[in-house]
Amino acid sequence: MPTIRAFLPCSAALLLAALLCALPAGAQPAAPTDFELELWRSAQRYDTPAAYRAYLAAFPQGAFAAMAQAALDRPAAGGAPGGAPATTSGNTPAPATVARLQGTATSGSTALPVGTRLVGPGVVTVGAIGVRRQLLVPAGDWILLAAVDHRTPGTVQVSLATLALGQFSGRELRSLLLVDFNRRGVIIPGGSLQAQQAMGVLPRWPEAERCEAATGSELLLDVGSTRGVRHCTALRPETDWRRHLTAVPELPEALDSALATLGASTVPLPLPLRSELHITDTRYNHMGYTRLDAAAVGAPAARAEWLRRFAPLALQGYARDLEAEDLLPDQPGAAGIALPF
Structure with a gap:
């Protein structure tokens, strides 16, 4: 043939x-x-x-x-059929052995129910009409652990969503990916920019601001702006991973409930590295990725290389410019998106 x-x-x-x-x-x-x-x-x-x-x-x-x-x-290295290695080391996780999580759709930004398994790399379209973006899912098997809608605190009310995806090795949480974004367009009151700033009615994105406030502890820091879209990429050591959940009051309970249902190991969680990418634009929209990884996922140099490759693709997804169909539950990732772990 x-x-x-x-x-x-x-x-x-x-x-x-x-x-x-x-x-x-x-x-x-x-x-x-x-x-x-x-x-x-x-x-x-x-x-x-x-x-x-x-x-x-x-x-x-x-x-x-x-x-x-x-x-x-075909037999694997250990003699078992199916192409899966009998043992794992380095960046290769042991197969996840967590239970199935049958949840419901809990966010207006995505129709995916909690418990959905996504095999990356690939994209998931999120947000309402006018602010739709492609959320970039890294390589590997991920489970949607929580999807929470909420609002910014204070005077400026912006509709937000936060999604939490977990990757497991056996029953141990190996990586946690938190993605937050405004799920509806930001409404800006009339008047001059100076007047709006003086009145404090413009939305602010504290995590993006903190990303740019270099402290000297960063293993990687890159700040830039292209065509009205600003980004901050940083790789930092992490000592308290749970503090990233407290900005969304509903998130810790939702995540703990999902992990308990899965029968996953939660304490202690050796997640010493934090990869961050924050994207903002002139319309005051925001999308932020925070990835927390266990030491077994890779050395700092490998994590930095991953982040350098992830950031430009995520920026393309922010503009919905990635040529990829949305991931389907339990199906392999999209062609054309090359990302390690």
């Missing part, structure tokens, strides 16, 4: 030829469609049991069904 081989690496083409020769006469599958071919490429790229099962679920009799099944049946 030259049409198929033209799209495949040499080794994959030889394996496919061998598998096709083993089929009875007349049993060769039809040439794959572009969609099937793209899904198969994604399965090869991720090279995980979940990715091959996703392909087989969509194309049980597809052109690459035999290869997908062969990948699932």
Whole structure:
């Protein structure tokens, strides 16, 4: 089948030829469609049991069904089938063994219910019409642990949402990703900018301001502005991860309830590194990412490299410029977004 081989690496083409020769006469599958071919490429790229099962679920009799099944049946390093390593080390987490969390949609910014499993990298569109953005989900398996709508305190009332996603190694929380953003457009009273500032009616984003207030403890700090969009990227040591939850009164209880339902290990949580990205624009919109990682996720140099690659993609997502469909629950991430861990 030259049409198929033209799209495949040499080794994959030889394996496919061998598998096709083993089929009875007349049993060769039809040439794959572009969609099937793209899904198969994604399965090869991720090279995980979940990715091959996703392909087989969509194309049980597809052109690459035999290869997908062969990948699932191959022995792992420890002798177990399924392509998953028997042991893990470094940046590779042990498979999550937490219970399933069947929740409901609790935020007006997303239809995803709490408990949704997302396999990144990929995007999820959030926010109301006029302030929709693509939330960038990093590589790996993530569970939506909480989604809370709230408002800014004080005089200026802005409708906000905060989403918390967790990544697990066994039953241990390995990474926690907090994303907050205004879920509706910010309404600015009339009058001159100077008058508004004097009256204190303009919204402020304290986390973004703190990000830019360098203290000398940063392992990475980058502040910049492009086309009216300002960003601050920082990597800092972390000593008290729970303090990041207190700005949203409903968040600690929602997160603790989800972790308890999952049967996850919560104390102590060795999360010594904090990756931050805060984005603001001239319309006083804001989107902030805070990622807290256990030491096993990677050394500071590796975390800094991850943040350097994550930030420009997240800025594209803020402008809805990432060419990717929204992630579907339990399905592999989108093609074209390359992010380590």
